[in-house]
Amino acid sequence: MALFPLxxxxxxxxxxxxxxxxxxxxxxxxxxxxxxxxxxRRVADRPGHxxxxxxxxxxxxxPRTMTVIExxxxxxxxxxxxxxxxxxxxxxx
Amino acid sequence: MxxxxxxxxxxxxxATNWTPSYVTEDELYPPELSGAxxxxxxxxxxxxxxxxxxxxEYVKVQREKDAGAYSVKAALExxxxxxxxxxxWISVMKAHYGAIARGEYSASTAEARMARFGKAPGMRNxxxxxxMDEIRHGQIQLFFPHELCGKDRQFDWAHKAFDxxxxxxxxxxxxxxxxxxxxxAAETALMLTFAFETGFTNMQFLGLAADAAEVGDWTFSSxxxxxxxxxxxxxxxxxxxxxxxxxxxxxxxxxxxxxVGIWRAWRLFSVLTGPIMDYYTPLEHRKQSFKEFMQExxxxxxxxxxxxxxxxxxxxxxxxxxxxDTQHHGQHLGVWFWRPTVWWNPAAGxxxxxxxxxxxxxxxxxxxxxxCWDVITDxxxxxxxxxxxxxxxxxxxxxxxxxxxxxxxxxxxxxxxAHTHEGRTYHFCSDPCRWCFQVEPARYAxxxxxxxxxxxGMIQPMDLSGGLxxxxxxxxxxxxxxxxxxxxxxxxxARERLAS
Numbered sequence: 232m233a234l235f236p237l238x239x240x241x242x243x244x245x246x247x248x249x250x251x252x253x254x255x256x257x258x259x260x261x262x263x264x265x266x267x268x269x270x271x272r273r274v275a276d277r278p279g280h281x282x283x284x285x286x287x288x289x290x291x292x293x294p295r296t297m298t299v300i301e302x303x304x305x306x307x308x309x310x311x312x313x314x315x316x317x318x319x320x321x322x323x324x
Numbered sequence: 325m326x327x328x329x330x331x332x333x334x335x336x337x338x339a340t341n342w343t344p345s346y347v348t349e350d351e352l353y354p355p356e357l358s359g360a361x362x363x364x365x366x367x368x369x370x371x372x373x374x375x376x377x378x379x380x381e382y383v384k385v386q387r388e389k390d391a392g393a394y395s396v397k398a399a400l401e402x403x404x405x406x407x408x409x410x411x412x413w414i415s416v417m418k419a420h421y422g423a424i425a426r427g428e429y430s431a432s433t434a435e436a437r438m439a440r441f442g443k444a445p446g447m448r449n450x451x452x453x454x455x456m457d458e459i460r461h462g463q464i465q466l467f468f469p470h471e472l473c474g475k476d477r478q479f480d481w482a483h484k485a486f487d488x489x490x491x492x493x494x495x496x497x498x499x500x501x502x503x504x505x506x507x508x509a510a511e512t513a514l515m516l517t518f519a520f521e522t523g524f525t526n527m528q529f530l531g532l533a534a535d536a537a538e539v540g541d542w543t544f545s546s547x548x549x550x551x552x553x554x555x556x557x558x559x560x561x562x563x564x565x566x567x568x569x570x571x572x573x574x575x576x577x578x579x580x581x582x583x584v585g586i587w588r589a590w591r592l593f594s595v596l597t598g599p600i601m602d603y604y605t606p607l608e609h610r611k612q613s614f615k616e617f618m619q620e621x622x623x624x625x626x627x628x629x630x631x632x633x634x635x636x637x638x639x640x641x642x643x644x645x646x647x648x649d650t651q652h653h654g655q656h657l658g659v660w661f662w663r664p665t666v667w668w669n670p671a672a673g674x675x676x677x678x679x680x681x682x683x684x685x686x687x688x689x690x691x692x693x694x695x696c697w698d699v700i701t702d703x704x705x706x707x708x709x710x711x712x713x714x715x716x717x718x719x720x721x722x723x724x725x726x727x728x729x730x731x732x733x734x735x736x737x738x739x740x741x742a743h744t745h746e747g748r749t750y751h752f753c754s755d756p757c758r759w760c761f762q763v764e765p766a767r768y769a770x771x772x773x774x775x776x777x778x779x780x781g782m783i784q785p786m787d788l789s790g791g792l793x794x795x796x797x798x799x800x801x802x803x804x805x806x807x808x809x810x811x812x813x814x815x816x817x818a819r820e821r822l823a824s
Contacts, residue, residue, distance in 0.1 A: 236779055238719050238740055238751065240738050240739065240740070242736055243695065243732055243733055243734065243736045244696070244732055244736075244738065245654050245657055245658075245693070245696055245729050245730070245731070245732035245738060246654065246657075246658055246718045246719075246727050246728065246729040246738065247718065247719035247727070247728040247729070247738060247740055247751075248716050248717070248718055248719060249716050249717045249718070249719055249775060249778070250716065251716075267715070268714070268715060268716050271699065271703075271711055272661075272699065272700075272703075272711050272712070272714075273657075273661070273696035273699050273700065273732070274695075274696070274699065274732075275695070275698070275699055287739060287740060288739075305749065306779075307719075307749065307751065307775075307779075308742075309739070309740035309742065309751075
């Protein structure tokens with residue numbers, strides 16, 4: 232359990248932001264932390280949508296329960312936090 | 325007694341070059357200080373500056389320029405210009421003075437290096453005058469805002485900004501140190517006088533002087549015009565240098581230096597000039613959008629200059645053209661959102677009429693930048709001002725030292741251009757900024773961006789208060805919305821009209 236800095240690139244926001252998280256945080260917790268700095272500030276909320284975390288350039292998100300330490304992300308690596316449509320989220324993708 | 329006309333003696337006097345006999349040429353002009361890329365003194369004899377001036381002519385003309393600028397200032401000191409000026413325009417002055425005034429001394433150091441270590445005699449003469457120009461620019465741009473310190477504490481930043489670690493000034497110092505004070509004379513001339521001044525500042529000062537006149541700020545207008553006429557002279561040091569380099573088989577080297585210089589200059593202009601023209605200048609006084617200005621004055625004219633002297637368009641030209649349309653919108657949004665971290669009060673510039681103008685000048689603005697401003701505006705309308713402030717830092721580019729940003733909304737294009745060098749990963753805003761690093765990594769590798777410093781524990785406590793203290797911003801100086809959010813009421817009124 233340790234402080235871990237990431238770079239957050241939140242879908243439809245305009246800027247990369249410093250995102251302090253914990254190595255034990257799950258990807259859902261990382262997404263929520265990223266949303267705190269973007270959603271409701273410069274990005275409109277999308278009720279019912281799920282936020283997923285992926286490596287920059289990847290099309291596949293990390294599993295939602297995977298932790299930061301398990302993901303292999305490097306300090307300050309850029310993650311993309313993207314909205315997932317409710318249908319896909321319900322299917323447990 | 326009749327004296328010879330200048331044209332009858334200037335070329336002979338100017339070409340009276342040294343022929344060292346007690347020291348070697350490399351001792352007289354150390355390569356790292358001349359930056360002559362191995363070219364010997366003979367090769368530089370053909371250097372021919374297009375604008376010729378003697379010292380006595382210089383003194384006479386400069387005296388008249390100073391008399392003009394100071395007279396206008398004295399005559400208007402009792403006018404109510406400052407009291408009546410739009411708050412956006414006051415912010416233009418604060419941003420300009422803080423970012424530029426002390427940088428003029430760096431430019432003077434650059435000219436001094438050219439005046440001593442330039443191998444071309446004509447270049448040394450022109451740079452001697454340029455060295456004095458830049459001292460004048462530093463002094464006059466410190467003196468003029470000084471009287472405003474008593475009216476508004478933020479004007480103190482005209483003088484002190486360069487001695488702080490405020491993020492915008494870290495960016496300005498990074499580029500000025502790179503281009504003005506840490507290269508040999510020839511490289512400095514290419515970067516400062518050709519890329520930076522011919523390409524950008526000369527034209528920028530023309531536009532700024534015109535804008536100042538348009539808003540009725542004749543003091544600032546005459547000051548800027550006075551400076552611009554110096555720029556238009558000493559900016560011509562670099563072009564004939566390119567001719568010499570190309571004639572001696574150094575085109576690739578000249579091209580690379582110019583390409584780095586143009587890109588670095590563009591990045592600084594995107595944060596300084598773009599927001600001023602498209603958001604701070606009151607709508608009724610805007611003559612051109614930043615994009616129109618850039619296309620007419622910078623792109624078309626400078627592109628022609630580049631091709632005329634035998635260089636090519638920089639390899640990143642398409643990216644440059646795309647950024648002219650987009651980049652300053654992000655810089656502006658970032659400056660406004662992180663407004664406590666600047667020494668001026670950013671004008672939001674997004675009232676209904678202003679948004680109409682932005683959409684007209686930048687089709688698609690409402691569907692991209694406007695989306696972010698919609699959220700901000702709704703928060704202000706509904707009293708959630710705390711959500712219009714940041715709780716973290718933007719990630720900063722390790723080259724331009726500006727927040728990494730680009731188009732938001734459905735066309736979302738933001739990304740990190742990372743690069744690992746000797747075990748350290750650097751983050752860049754774009755391919756060209758990353759390329760600038762890659763062509764000369766040793767020059768830049770040791771620098772720490774504001775984010776690097778934060779992560780290294782150099783900023784304590786690790787929150788906004790620690791950040792502001794690190795940047796030297798005290799209460800009473802930190803930025804806030806220029807118009808005290810009056811524009812939000814215009815939005816409210818427009819929405820109420822629509823609803824009724």
